[in-house]
Amino acid sequence: MKFVAxxxxxxxxxxxxxxxxxxxxxxxxxxxxxxxxLDAYKLDKKFGEYEEGTLIVKTKDGYDLVRGYPKIxxxxxxxxxxxxHFKEGDVVVxxxxxxxxxxxxxxxxxxxxxTRRGYICPYTTEKARKxxxxxxxxxxxxxxxxxxxxxxxSPFVSKSVYGIKNLDFFxxxxxxxxxxKALPVKIKERLVDEYSLKMSPILxxxxxxxxxxxxxxxxxxxxxxxxxxVVIKDGEMLKNPIKYTASQSNCSDLSFAFRFFNEYGRNFMxxxxxxxxxxxxxxxxxxDELTERCRRLGEAILKPMIDSIKEVSEGKKVVERxxxxxxxxxxxxxxxKHVKKMGFExxxxxxxxxxxxxxxxxxxxxxxxxxxxxxxxxxxxW
Amino acid sequence: MKFVAxxxxxxxxxxxxxxxxxxxxxxxxxxxxxxxxLDAYKLDKKFGEYEEGTLIVKTKDGYDLVRGYPKIxxxxxxxxxxxxHFKEGDVVVxxxxxxxxxxxxxxxxxxxxxTRRGYICPYTTEKARKxxxxxxxxxxxxxxxxxxxxxxxSPFVSKSVYGIKNLDFFxxxxxxxxxxKALPVKIKERLVDEYSLKMSPILxxxxxxxxxxxxxxxxxxxxxxxxxxVVIKDGEMLKNPIKYTASQSNCSDLSFAFRFFNEYGRNFMxxxxxxxxxxxxxxxxxxDELTERCRRLGEAILKPMIDSIKEVSEGKKVVERxxxxxxxxxxxxxxxKHVKKMGFExxxxxxxxxxxxxxxxxxxxxxxxxxxxxxxxxxxxW
Numbered sequence: 043m044k045f046v047a048x049x050x051x052x053x054x055x056x057x058x059x060x061x062x063x064x065x066x067x068x069x070x071x072x073x074x075x076x077x078x079x080l081d082a083y084k085l086d087k088k089f090g091e092y093e094e095g096t097l098i099v100k101t102k103d104g105y106d107l108v109r110g111y112p113k114i115x116x117x118x119x120x121x122x123x124x125x126x127h128f129k130e131g132d133v134v135v136x137x138x139x140x141x142x143x144x145x146x147x148x149x150x151x152x153x154x155x156x157t158r159r160g161y162i163c164p165y166t167t168e169k170a171r172k173x174x175x176x177x178x179x180x181x182x183x184x185x186x187x188x189x190x191x192x193x194x195x196s197p198f199v200s201k202s203v204y205g206i207k208n209l210d211f212f213x214x215x216x217x218x219x220x221x222x223k224a225l226p227v228k229i230k231e232r233l234v235d236e237y238s239l240k241m242s243p244i245l246x247x248x249x250x251x252x253x254x255x256x257x258x259x260x261x262x263x264x265x266x267x268x269x270x271x272v273v274i275k276d277g278e279m280l281k282n283p284i285k286y287t288a289s290q291s292n293c294s295d296l297s298f299a300f301r302f303f304n305e306y307g308r309n310f311m312x313x314x315x316x317x318x319x320x321x322x323x324x325x326x327x328x329x330d331e332l333t334e335r336c337r338r339l340g341e342a343i344l345k346p347m348i349d350s351i352k353e354v355s356e357g358k359k360v361v362e363r364x365x366x367x368x369x370x371x372x373x374x375x376x377x378x379k380h381v382k383k384m385g386f387e388x389x390x391x392x393x394x395x396x397x398x399x400x401x402x403x404x405x406x407x408x409x410x411x412x413x414x415x416x417x418x419x420x421x422x423x424w
Numbered sequence: 425m426k427f428v429a430x431x432x433x434x435x436x437x438x439x440x441x442x443x444x445x446x447x448x449x450x451x452x453x454x455x456x457x458x459x460x461x462l463d464a465y466k467l468d469k470k471f472g473e474y475e476e477g478t479l480i481v482k483t484k485d486g487y488d489l490v491r492g493y494p495k496i497x498x499x500x501x502x503x504x505x506x507x508x509h510f511k512e513g514d515v516v517v518x519x520x521x522x523x524x525x526x527x528x529x530x531x532x533x534x535x536x537x538x539t540r541r542g543y544i545c546p547y548t549t550e551k552a553r554k555x556x557x558x559x560x561x562x563x564x565x566x567x568x569x570x571x572x573x574x575x576x577x578s579p580f581v582s583k584s585v586y587g588i589k590n591l592d593f594f595x596x597x598x599x600x601x602x603x604x605k606a607l608p609v610k611i612k613e614r615l616v617d618e619y620s621l622k623m624s625p626i627l628x629x630x631x632x633x634x635x636x637x638x639x640x641x642x643x644x645x646x647x648x649x650x651x652x653x654v655v656i657k658d659g660e661m662l663k664n665p666i667k668y669t670a671s672q673s674n675c676s677d678l679s680f681a682f683r684f685f686n687e688y689g690r691n692f693m694x695x696x697x698x699x700x701x702x703x704x705x706x707x708x709x710x711x712d713e714l715t716e717r718c719r720r721l722g723e724a725i726l727k728p729m730i731d732s733i734k735e736v737s738e739g740k741k742v743v744e745r746x747x748x749x750x751x752x753x754x755x756x757x758x759x760x761k762h763v764k765k766m767g768f769e770x771x772x773x774x775x776x777x778x779x780x781x782x783x784x785x786x787x788x789x790x791x792x793x794x795x796x797x798x799x800x801x802x803x804x805x806w
Binding site (some may be wrong): 116117118120121122123125127128221267284300303308309311312313315316318319320322323332333335336337338339340341343344345347348351354418419420421422423424 | 718727
């Protein structure tokens with residue numbers, strides 16, 4: 043705890059109080075897979091200038107800090123929001139891919155992958171060590187690669203729409219890991235190219251005064267392909283980016299939330315529903331388009347909920363099932379401990395060897411939704 | 425405050441603390457229209473055995489108490505909930521009409537109407553004094569008539585489906601006003617008949633083991649007519665009643681809530697959406713019925729929200745407009761003060777005389793939704 047206090051410039055007793063208040067949390071499972079780390083803490087809430095998900099580590103070389111990925115705010119209407127925010131000049135329109143947010147960094151001689159809330163994920167780290175060349179960090183030790191981890195074999199957000207069978211990383215930002223200063227888009231592109239990384243597609247660069255018109259077209263097309271939406275950036279990265287998503291993606295989020303309706307917050311659902319109203323208004327939809335949007339919303343909400351009720355009525359548990367692929371059974375064992383530390387209730391299939399790796403089905407058990415449905419089907423009142 | 429302490433059997437300082445904690449609130453606007461009341465307080469939260477909406481009054485004759493109408497719990501699935509709750513024997517299936525809950529009582533020589541949260545409503549009182557014979561209370565001074573106030577000229581819930589142009593009262597319960605003990609359904613029927621009152625329709629009396637099947641039929645029919653649902657009771661009123669509503673009514677609630685989306689709570693919306701999932705499951709709906717339910721839900725949520733966004737984009741405020749009809753302009757003036765006391769922001773049209781009464785349009789201004797939409801249309805981020 044002393045090193046955390048030092049890094050955050052606090053007294054030791056203040057750091058202890060942060061832990062008691064659950065702002066600060068021990069984040070490391072000690073394991074030979076993480077040979078460079080002696081200890082680690084993460085911030086579970088924003089604290090001063092430090093973002094939620096900030097990771098503070100103790101290595102053989104001393105203390106270090108990886109800042110949390112900042113919250114990206116959302117436009118409910120593109121016009122006049124973009125102009126109000128970016129004022130003038132060009133904006134870069136990047137695809138917002140649908141996976142989970144990962145910061146890839148190095149400690150000592152190894153690559154590590156940190157998920158949004160500040161956990162060092164063994165599964166993601168195993169993939170990152172294969173896919174991200176250590177040279178990047180040898181040459182740029184102060185940088186972190188902010189990536190979307192995307193693909194079918196994802197423990198958290200599995201999507202087949204990108205044609206990635208396993209899991210891959212798409213860089214959307216490169217930042218100074220201690221200060222969170224973002225590098226300009228051009229420099230990010232150069233680094234991605236130089237180290238043969240992949241990048242979230244840049245879809246357009248457009249004058250901010252016309253951006254809303256162009257983005258409406260882009261987002262409609264992305265939505266029809268089942269893709270999520272866009273992030274709009276100032277090329278110099280001096281202003282905060284803004285995100286905007288397709289209706290199909292909002293509905294896909296709602297399907298997930300209502301399938302596991304007692305796990306997900308009311309606010310999560312509410313904000314996604316409200317987006318649909320503003321988007322329909324801004325898109326000036328005709329009667330047919332609006333009817334289609336209503337049908338999409340209604341089905342996104344009701345059908346997954348009814349599926350969950352049916353499953354519980356048949357004596358099953360409500361679970362989120364994902365297929366994973368490990369190179370090492372040791373990492374699989376470590377991942378089991380990791381999801382427990384995350385507070386998940388989980389069940390795993392036996393690993394099956396396939397082309398030199400191990401395929402595992404990971405069921406996250408949604409206990410709260412399962413129990414809620416079960417008590418109501420058993421005759422309890424609301 | 426001394427009389428409140430005495431009625432609630434508290435010390436005066438404990439009563440003062442209740443007021444400071446906003447559990448207790450002054451409830452009377454002194455006015456010649458309320459000649460029998462010297463003072464009144466209401467409970468804004470449940471306190472001990474006393475329900476939210478309990479009214480404590482000081483009259484020339486002493487102190488008195490009118491208990492709040494108890495919360496009626498809801499079945500998410502009819503089977504096995506009804507059997508679990510009522511065990512055996514017949515249950516009475518009454519129509520749950522869609523208006524607002526009013527307790528009609530007397531103080532001194534006059535009739536008074538108390539709304540759900542414990543306010544003495546001048547508008548409702550004016551109507552009750554015309555429609556409810558004082559003789560009822562002369563003969564039964566300890567009783568309160570628990571009614572649904574229903575009709576088109578309703579300040580809170582205006583519905584045309586019951587064919588009532590003005591406002592009328594439908595008794596659904598008769599209770600001891602000081603103890604909240606409910607009288608058996610048969611006695612309620614006799615009293616309603618004896619004093620020529622109106623009653624919420626009794627739709628069926630059925631063995632509880634078959635009740636779920638019968639109620640599914642009833643609720644489908646009520647829903648198709650735009651009516652709300654049912655309350656299921658033990659005829660002796662020794663067990664608590666249970667309510668169950670039609671999909672069309674849940675959706676109508678959701679339309680209201682999403683039209684005024686920033687005024688209404690996330691929990692309000694969430695619970696109504698969840699009901700739809702359980703009902704579709706219990707009704708064993710086929711693909712067409714489910715599609716229709718999804719369409720209904722999606723439209724109930726989105727269309728009213730888009731209407732509100734459009735109105736604000738045209739520079740209007742989002743309002744709930746209701747037509748009211750007063751016999752006396754003095755009561756109209758008092759009602760204006762009343763809605764202010766309720767915390768509503770309101771605008772009223774000038775009263776227009778029509779057949780000896782005064783027609784007024786009452787706009788409840790939904791400030792929070794108006795402002796929220798306005799800031800987002802103006803370019804603020806979420």
